[in-house]
């Protein structure tokens with residue numbers, strides 16, 4: 001029977017950018033019993049291979065689906081929930097066993113599958129090291145010490161279940177994933193905004209809300225009101241959905257709280273545009289979701305009193321409103337996106353978000369985590385009956401398929417938009433006064449939606465082709481349309497091909513100005529529509545307040561002019577204009593803005609890279625514009641004004657906001673790359689020499705000679721980042737390493753990104769490696785760790801010697817292949 005060493009000796013592996021981080025013998029708890037094997041951690045996957053004469057099962061877990069690692073008690077455990085798993089496993093201080101946690105998306109929007117895999121290694125130290133390195137691999141951008149997530153929880157979100165969602169799902173997932181957090185339960189509306197506006201945020205690595213879109217809107221605006229906001233623009237912001245509409249979470253394909261919590265653990269982010277809207281009062285609000293005027297805003301705001309119905313309130317009241325359509329007088333001026341912009345964002349775009357890798361989807365609070373034994377060979381029907389996606393039969397390597405939403409990882413920054421697209425345009429807009437390329441559409445309108453995301457609520461697909469970081473927004477509007485034409489659009493069955501047909505018009509725009517003329521009618525008869533073409537807008541606060549409180553008196557009044565069901569209102573009546581998400585909370589915000597707003601009966605809005613909340617402007621009293629950057633400290637760089645130098649429609653520096661794969665948002669000046677830029681690789685202290693070479697020289701000599709990267713000289717036996725040295729040389733090695741600044745603990749860095757000569761072909765080597773000389777266990781020092789952090793990893797108690805890795809390189813494809821098992 002071949003031993004482990006024989007098997008490993010005969011391994012042939014294809015070397016690619018997937019760097020090896022650790023490998024040791026490990027037994028896997030499975031339905032077949034405890035199987036002996038070899039566990040290998042690569043940067044992008046965890047591979048376990050059985051070492052047995054009888055069978056040679058193999059398990060490959062992609063890092064995309066792996067979100068946690070904890071010590072665990074001996075034996076095979078079946079957990080009923082994340083909470084149970086965390087309570088049991090996190091109380092363990094040392095063990096030779098550890099468990100890894102996976103989560104995978106399922107088709108059809110079903111609750112994701114969660115799973116656990118338990119391994120046994122030779123020593124407690126080795127087990128601890130596995131946990132450390134697994135967590136490094138799961139969240140490659142941040143060390144555990146750097147993570148401190150500021151969590152705001154709105155206890156009154158949605159059906160008031162946010163606390164339960166947090167306690168039973170998010171919190172245990174954070175803990176399992178080694179993610180420190182600071183929880184703030186909001187005491188009132190405005191609590192979170194005040195906190196982020198005034199408190200020192202330097203201790204936090206990201207901000208996450210457990211709520212709907214409304215609280216996120218609050219947080220974004222609080223953040224952008226800070227005088228030092230540019231300092232925080234790269235702070236990721238995310239949402240664990242627990243609200244009513246949850247439009248952002250849906251648009252990010254992250255509607256299950258588990259998915260969102262896992263995304264937070266992984267600390268990955270993606271860019272997102274922001275829309276700025278300036279109210280008539282001069283107050284600027286930032287939105288990440290949409291701006292609605294007319295039908296949608298009415299539904300949202302006027303159904304506030306039906307919050308008890310959860311998200312159904314939007315459907316229920318939506319039906320009422322569609323059956324009793326209102327028509328609003330107004331003009332919509334917009335700057336169309338250029339053909340190139342429209343092509344970039346529209347053609348072939350999916351409503352599925354593009355999400356960097358690593359986003360995984362989760363399970364429910366009531367779901368339980370089960371062991372392999374409970375799942376193997378079970379069907380997919382059982383949410384926990386994972387048909388072992390990663391537990392394959394011999395010779396069939398199975399890599400769990402990344403979730404469907406993991407599309408392009410190279411999210412492009414938002415297209416540069418000029419923050420002065422509407423500057424210089426005077427309101428009211430006189431005939432011919434708009435700059436070139438601007439277009440005007442006359443109302444009356446049933447609705448105008450400016451959307452930055454496809455979904456405004458979990459069941460309302462507003463515009464399938466909208467993309468959250470293309471630097472443009474989609475205007476979707478309806479004018480002379482009947483309720484019957486609207487129904488298909490209002491249902492979630494609306495697809496792209498529905499646009500620009502049957503009364504649903506859609507254009508891509510870079511900026512727009514909405515100029516309500518002050519009238520609302522419930523009739524679409526020609527005479528009614530004609531009669532409101534040129535109303536005399538006047539506005540009183542009382543009337544605005546009536547609108548904002550959703551009273552319908554004005555809309556139902558008879559026209560004194562023609563006796564039809566509409567009439568020019570005694571005071572102009574405007575639809576709600578909502579900034580924010582399709583949630584009620586935003587309505588409150590919107591209303592308060594409106595109340596303070598003076599008369600101007602125009603709305604001006606501009607997305608330069610907008611946060612888009614379903615922002616609001618309820619009524620003529622709102623004026624929305626996207627031009628005013630948040631106040632800044634003197635001398636501070638202002639990405640908004642810096643980008644203002646061109647004329648109308650000209651491009652300037654991109655100003656974007658980022659969100660996570662799941663839900664994380666962060667502002668970035670100059671595009672996604674600024675925030676996404678990897679940390680510089682750790683400094684190379686040693687270069688790696690071939691085994692033979694090192695064996696023939698003393699450690700001190702080797703240390704002295706290997707101060708420069710020398711991967712080009714390395715031959716094909718090198719990719720296993722380890723060399724064999726006798727224990728006698730260990731102390732000397734440690735001393736030598738210390739003398740040139742290598743970390744304590746017998747570990748040293750052995751190189752940085754470099755090139756190896758592989759069968760005559762130059763192959764790029766992965767990240768910096770750290771070699772632990774003391775016991776020949778090699779780990780890769782991830783590029784995001786600096787030298788001292790590597791030292792910390794290296795100084796951990798190290799496992800016993802594991803089998804040396806030998807073998808030869810071959811280029812037989814991109815995946816690791818085992819030739820002999």
Ligand SMILES: Nc1ncnc2c1ncn2[C@@H]1O[C@H](COP(=O)(O)OP(=O)(O)OP(=O)(O)O)[C@@H](O)[C@H]1O
Nearest residue numbers: 158187188211212213214243244245246583584585
């Ligand atoms: N403790 C609190 N009491 C009352 N209101 C609060 C509190 N905390 C936050 N709010 C406000 O509640 C509003 C509702 O927000 P949230 O978005 O969380 O829920 P939702 O409206 O049900 O969901 P969605 O916005 O997705 O439809 C927010 O605008 C926020 O300002």
